[in-house]
Amino acid sequence: MSANVISGKNEWFYSDAVKEHFFHPKNIFKTEDEKKRYKADGVGIVGSPACGDVMELMIKVRNDKIADCKWSTFGCASAIASTSMLSLMVTEKGGMKLDDALKIKPNDIMKRLGGLPERKVHCSVLGDKALRAAINDYFRKSEQYERIAVDSGKIVDKILKITDKDIEQAVLEGAKTFEDVQKKTKVGIQDKSCIPEVKRLIEQFKEKYCEY
Numbered sequence: 001m002s003a004n005v006i007s008g009k010n011e012w013f014y015s016d017a018v019k020e021h022f023f024h025p026k027n028i029f030k031t032e033d034e035k036k037r038y039k040a041d042g043v044g045i046v047g048s049p050a051c052g053d054v055m056e057l058m059i060k061v062r063n064d065k066i067a068d069c070k071w072s073t074f075g076c077a078s079a080i081a082s083t084s085m086l087s088l089m090v091t092e093k094g095g096m097k098l099d100d101a102l103k104i105k106p107n108d109i110m111k112r113l114g115g116l117p118e119r120k121v122h123c124s125v126l127g128d129k130a131l132r133a134a135i136n137d138y139f140r141k142s143e144q145y146e147r148i149a150v151d152s153g154k155i156v157d158k159i160l161k162i163t164d165k166d167i168e169q170a171v172l173e174g175a176k177t178f179e180d181v182q183k184k185t186k187v188g189i190q191d192k193s194c195i196p197e198v199k200r201l202i203e204q205f206k207e208k209y210c211e212y
């Protein structure tokens, strides 16, 4: 089976690593009761705007490292496989430092998985976002407010008030070119001065989510 399935074509192959993590997910909560009894230091719950699925991820922190990570989701096979892989990545070798865990990108997870079908890339973002939310929750609970990583949007289209987050979302939903993004968001139709910045952002988000 081909490992790299992010090719720009509508392929639906799943790598052996994806199948392994889907059929045997690591660090998943097996019951609601197990989840209730888990003494988490940080909890992250996020939903995917692209598909409406939900991810809940919890961490235990020791010495500023992730000592344990457990999760559950109503997401699809790709969300299960990528969060399973993510939970391994952050707990292997004695646990990842929180600052390093905050830097994990969906592409890092996909690299370890051998790729995901193009239309499933947004599923790998769920675990990644839930992890960041859980770490921020830990920072809040431990009163390390200065370490909270804020994901605020920056306005690029000044007339329609479209932010870089809107561009990011359009790319996550499969837009590849400026024309695709404009069709979804209407960016640059009135405020033409933002077009070069939007094109730069599209390349940046494609690099983050769609190519490796």
Ligand code: FES
Binding pocket: 048, 051, 052, 053, 075, 076, 077, 078, 079, 120, 122, 123, 126
């Ligand atoms: S997580 Fe919703 S489609 Fe994959």
